[in-house]
Amino acid sequence: xxxxxxxxxxxxxxxxxxxxxxxxxxxxxxxxxxxxxxxxxxxxxxxxxxxxxxxxxxxxxxxxxxxxxxxxxxxxxxxxxxxxxxxxxxxxxxxxxxxxxxxxxxxxxxxxxxxxxxxxxxxxxxxxxxxxxxxxxxxxxxxxxxxxxxxxxxxxxxxxxxxxxxxxxxxxxxxxxxxxxxxxxxxxxxxxxxxxxxxxxxxxxxxxxxxxxxxxxxxxxxxxxxxxxxxxxxxxxxxxxxxxxxxxxxxxxxxxxxxxxxxxxxxxxxxxxxxxxxxxxxxxxxxxxxx
Numbered sequence: 001x002x003x004x005x006x007x008x009x010x011x012x013x014x015x016x017x018x019x020x021x022x023x024x025x026x027x028x029x030x031x032x033x034x035x036x037x038x039x040x041x042x043x044x045x046x047x048x049x050x051x052x053x054x055x056x057x058x059x060x061x062x063x064x065x066x067x068x069x070x071x072x073x074x075x076x077x078x079x080x081x082x083x084x085x086x087x088x089x090x091x092x093x094x095x096x097x098x099x100x101x102x103x104x105x106x107x108x109x110x111x112x113x114x115x116x117x118x119x120x121x122x123x124x125x126x127x128x129x130x131x132x133x134x135x136x137x138x139x140x141x142x143x144x145x146x147x148x149x150x151x152x153x154x155x156x157x158x159x160x161x162x163x164x165x166x167x168x169x170x171x172x173x174x175x176x177x178x179x180x181x182x183x184x185x186x187x188x189x190x191x192x193x194x195x196x197x198x199x200x201x202x203x204x205x206x207x208x209x210x211x212x213x214x215x216x217x218x219x220x221x222x223x224x225x226x227x228x229x230x231x232x233x234x235x236x237x238x239x240x241x242x243x244x245x246x247x248x249x250x251x252x253x254x255x256x257x258x259x260x261x262x263x264x265x266x267x268x269x270x271x272x273x274x275x276x277x278x279x280x281x282x283x284x285x286x287x288x289x290x291x
Contacts, residue, residue, distance in 0.1 A: 003145075006145040006146065006149075009146070009149075010149065012081070013080055013081040013084055013085055014081065014085050015081070016078055016079075016080075016081025016082065017081040017082050017084070017085035017086045019081075021079075021082060021090075021093075021094055021232070021234070022232045024075075024078050024079055024081065024082060025075055025078075025079060025232045026232060027075075027078060028071075028074050028075030028076070028077065028078035028079060029071040029072075029074070029075045030071075031074050031075075031078070032070040032071035032072065032073060032074030032075055033067060033070065033071050035070060035074060036066065036067045036070040036071075042276045043066065043070070044291070045275070045276055045277075045278055045291060046066045046069055046070070046275045046276055047062055047066055048280075048290055048291055049275045049277075049279055049280070050062050050065055050066060050275060052200070052202050052280065052290065053199070053200035053201075053202065054200070054270075065270060065271055066275070068271035069271045069272075069273075069275050069276075071271075072119045072228060072271055072272050073119055073274070073276055075119070075228075076119040076120070076122070079123070080122070082094075083122055083123050083126055083153075084149075084150075084153035084154070084156075085153070088130055088157060091123065091126060091127055091130065092127070092130065093234075094123075094234035094235060095123060095124070095127045095226075095234060095235045095236075095237055096229075096234065096235065096236045096237070097127070097236070097237045097239070098236060098237070098238050098239070099237075099238075099239035100239060100240055100241040101222060101239060101241065101242070103128065103131050103132065103239065104131055104132055106132075106178075108178075108180075109218075109219070109220055110175040110176060110178070110217050110218060110219035110220070111175075111180045111181070111219055111220055111222055111242075112175070112180070112181050112182075112183065112210060112213060112214055112217070112219045112220070112221045112222065113128070113134070113180055113181070113182040113183075113222050113223075113224055113239075114183065114184070114185065114210055114221050114222065114223045114224070114243075114258070115182060115183065115184040115223075115224055115225075115226075116184055116186050116223070116225055116262050116265065116273075117184055117186055117187060117273070117274035117277065118225055118226060118227070118228075118265075118269075118272045118273055118274065119228060119272050119273075119274065120226030120227060120228050120235050120272065121184065121226055122154070123226060123235055124224060124225075124226030124235070124237045125154070125159070125182055126154060126157060126159070127237055128180075128182065128224075128237070129155075129157040129158055129159035130157050130158075132180065133158045133159070133160070133179060134158075134159050134160070134179060134180045134181070134182055135159065135160040135161075135162050135171070135174050135179050135180070135181045135182065136154065136155070136159045136160070136161055136162065136181075136182040136183070137162050137163070137164050137166075137171075137181070137182065137183040137184075138150070138151060138154070138161055138162070138163060138164065139163075139164050139189075140163055140164070140165070159182075160174075160179070164183075164189075168212070168213060168216060171213055171217070172213065172216045172217040175213075175217035175218075175219050176217065181213070181217075181219075183209070183210065183213075185206070185207040185208075185209050185210045185258065186206075186207075186258070186259075186262055187207075187274075187277055187279070188204070188205045188277070188278060188279055188280065188281045188282055189205075189207060190205070190282060191205055191282050193207060193208055193209060193212075194206055194207050194208060194255075194282075195208055195251065195252045195255050196284050197252060197255045197256040197259055198256065198259065199259045199262075199263070199279065200263060202280060203283070203284050203287070204259065204279060204280060205280075205281070205282040205283075206255040206258070206259060207255070208251040208252075208254065208255055210247075210254070210258060211246070211247040211248075211251045211254035211255065212247075212251065214246065214247040215247045220242040220243075221242060221243045221246050221247070222239060222240065222241075222242050222243075223239075223240045223243065223261060224237065224238060224239045224240065225237075225238045225240075225265050226238070227268075227269060227272065228269070228272055243257065243261070245257075278291055
């Protein structure tokens with residue numbers, strides 16, 4: 001049954017990859033709105049996160065924002081078909097780029113591209129790999145077949161896919177060899193190698209890997225965010241200037257700076273951040289669980 005389910009997912013994604021982009025986007029948006037009407041664990045997580053981060057909002061505003069978020073999340077799942085099985089040209093056609101740095105500079109210093117889990121992160125990473133060979137860190141999924149599929153399709157344009165648990169020495173070696181490394185550190189992966197710093201005023205378990213790898217690799221840290229454009233017009237990949245004074249002497253201060261930068265981006269399009277993740281899964285000692 002697992003193999004049948006996997007084949008069904010692949011067939012669905014391949015079918016979606018040949019449909020017009022706007023059809024897929026509209027279908028996903030409508031399906032997301034419909035699924036929001038049903039009680040679910042994910043809906044509960046989204047609402048808890050929003051209430052913690054935006055206590056000034058009303059219940060009606062929470063409901064509207066959560067519904068919009070479901071639209072974006074489900075839509076992003078369906079658009080995986082185009083992202084994983086569509087041609088390189090199709091991806092180029094739906095992604096605009098605004099960059100503060102030269103993305104094709106072969107003489108650039110060691111660079112860590114720091115992404116954040118907005119719904120468009122996948123296509124942003126894939127678009128960059130069309131421009132220049134890069135390494136991209138990923139988290140292993142419990143479903144082995146789906147994990148293998150994701151790794152293979154994400155790397156089909158030349159990105160070297162590296163599991164997050166890989167030795168830091170290998171990542172540093174890649175940086176010294178001139179290969180950019182793409183990673184995201186805005187999810188709760190446990191208290192090991194993490195610190196508690198504010199995220200919208202709430203203490204959040206935040207990875208220190210970006211700071212640590214930047215120090216070891218003597219790398220600049222370049223944030224990027226992929227925005228879903230309105231009216232089903234595709235995406236905009238925003239690449240920012242390297243963070244100043246990063247890494248600093250304090251991993252805690254670096255984690256705090258990273259979260260502060262992320263907050264400024266979330267406020268631009270809050271429905272697109274990945275609120276379905278249990279961002280506050282781990283809590284400081286003595287603080288109650290929230291989910």
